[in-house]
Amino acid sequence: MAVYSKKVLISLAGIGLLAGGILGTLFAKKGGDQASLVAVSRSSVSEVVTLTGQVKALEEVELAFEKTGKVAAIRTVVGKRVAAGEELVRQDSEETYAGFLEAKASLKAAEAKFSELRRGTRLEEIAVEEVKVRNGETALQDSKQALVESVRDAYSKADDAVRNKADQFFSNPRSANPELNFFVYNPELKNSLINGRVILEKKLSDFEAPLPTLTVSNITSMIFLSKETLSLIGFFLNDLSRVVNALSPSPTVSQNTIDGWKADIAAARTNVGTASSNLLSAESAVRGEESALTLAKQQLALSLAGSSPEEIAAEEAAVEQASAKVFNYEVQFAKMTIRAPLAGVVTKIGPHVGEITPAGEIVVTIMSEGAYEIEANVPEVDIGRVKVGDIVSITIDAYSGEIFGGVVALVDPAETIIDGVVNFKVTIRFIGETRPMKSGLTANVQIKTAEKQNVLTLPDVAIIENDEGTFVKQIINGKEVEVPVTLGLRGAEGKVEITAGLKEGDQVLLVGLKTK
Structure with a gap:
């Protein structure tokens, strides 16, 4: 929507009509060679800011x-x-409802446990906690052994990926100077592959050395080496895949051979990825079992120690927490x-x-019914004259010829940038009776920013403004003389307030000239 604002000055056509009207009703020409005169008179002057805005619902919610x-x-x-x-x-809400049911069950469990703490721990319950600790110790040992097997499997897959599937593309692959068996156009990629193969040989050797004596007790140091080696192999295979995928059949290499190579590299990458995933899962399982065992031991200690007032208070808080979780799900339902x-x-x-x-x-x-307002943007040059409470004259394009009343209800304190120009949004409320409105209608508004009654005025076309100041021309002793004047308000109807330099009844030439 194009938005503009200006001081309302009478157009050239309007000036002509006004001047003609003044000449026709107040003055007469003598012989066609006498200049037109206009007298300083008292009237009202209104200053307005003209804008284009849009009608909007008084209340609209998204x-x-x-x-x-x-x-x-x-x-x-x-x-x-x-x-x-x-x-x-x-x-x-099915998933949320399932969570809600789970939260309600947790609340019941917390309430039961709170009642149990207040009653005290039974010998049978202590025996159960002891079994949990023993089971936790067994589960932790099993998970650590599974981690050992994951490391061994990781080495097996890493060794196969490099020394079997990748080494078929190298000469002397396990030496300090391996060479690729085919030409690689990208020298950086070629050097990366050769250097990578040298590095991987060292990594695989370091990986292999402690495997015969690898146990649960010394597994920790091998986890980082396993992850690092698998990561390096992954990057290496990615580069090698780029080279193999770029190969074309030749007299020495058939398409079937190339397809076999591609399959080998794809299998190697899959195996390495699987090994990495299995290693992470096994490591996570160990941490989980460690946490479970710690919790079981703590629970046994609590059972043996009996319930203290602090523990009872804590469990009561747990009940409240579970209750809050149920309430949270109820809130989620509502949202x-x-x-x-x-x-x-x-x-x-x-x-x-x-x-x-x-x-x-x-x-x-949703848009509220029956109440509407207008939003318009005022350029920064005019915003200083617009204030809340200013009376507004409104015309709506959809209701041509009708004028509605309004008032400035809000002037935004923050600027709005439109096409790089600083503007300030104003909100205008309708007052009095209106026609049925619709959101989005174009509204033309005139904000009355100032008004003076019974002041000295002249038509705008009687004023001369140039670099030397503001003047009017009077006939004094038969000669045209420029008389300095001070202006006040400039009205929308083409009138200008004279605050100094003339008095009521003084006649001046209707020059119709502005050189400034």
Whole structure:
């Protein structure tokens, strides 16, 4: 929307009409060679700022979900009038409901445990905790042994990937000076592969050396070496894959051979990736079993020690925490349903049933009925004259010829940049009776920023403004003389206030000239 603002000065055509009207009603020419005169008179002067804006609903809300989710139901349509609190759109809540049930179960468990603590620990319960500790120790030992096997498997896959599948492309691959068996156009890639093979030989040797004596007790130092070696092999195979994938059949190398090479490299990369994943999973399992064992030991210690007042208070807090979790799910349920915050009309619905709506994306827009306002942008050169409470004259393009009343209700304190120009948004409220409005209608507004009654005025076309100052021309002793004057308000109707230099009834020439 193009937005503009200017002081309302009478147009050249309007000036001509005004001058003609003044000449026709107040003065007469003698013989066609006498200059036209106009007398200083008292009248009112109004200064306005003219803008173009848009009609908007007095209250319009854009509603969105706080979390991403799938739309399960839409209970309204565009154009429907809705009441405050009415359900509009609902997200799928099955997963949240499952969490809610789990939270309720946790709450019941916490309440039961709280009651148990208050009752005290039974011998049977202590025996159960002791079994948990023993089981935890066994599980931890098993997970550590599985980690040892994962390291051994990682070496096996790493050795196969490099010394079997990759070395078929090298001469003297395990030496300090391996060479590729085919030409590589990219010298950097070639050097990377050769240097990588040398480095991997050292890494594989370091990896292999401690394997015969590898046990649960000395596994820790091997984990980092395993990860590092697998990572280096992954980069190495990526580079080698680029080279092999770029090969073309030749008299010495058939397409079947190239396809076999590609399959070997792909298998090696898959095996190395699997080894890395298995190693991480085994390491994570050890940490999990360590945590579980620690927890079991702590629980046994608690059972043996009995319940202290502090522990009872802590379990009571756990009940409250579980209760809060249940409440949190109830809140989440509420947030998964968008309800109308006000009575109005639905003007926009974004998604369809089954679509995923991102968090914060506008889903429904509701506009209040019956009350509208106008938003317009005032350039910074005029904003100093506009203030809250200024009276506004409004015309709507859709209602040609009709004039509505309004008042400036808000002037934004922060600027709005439009096409690189600083503007300030103002909000105008209708006053008095209006016609039926629609959001988006174009509104032409004139903000009355100042008005003076019964002041000395002249037509704008009687004023001369140049680098030397502001003047009018009077006939004094038969000669045209420039008389300096001081101006006040410039009115929208082409009048200018004279604050000094002339008195009521003084006549001046209607020069119709501005040289400034």
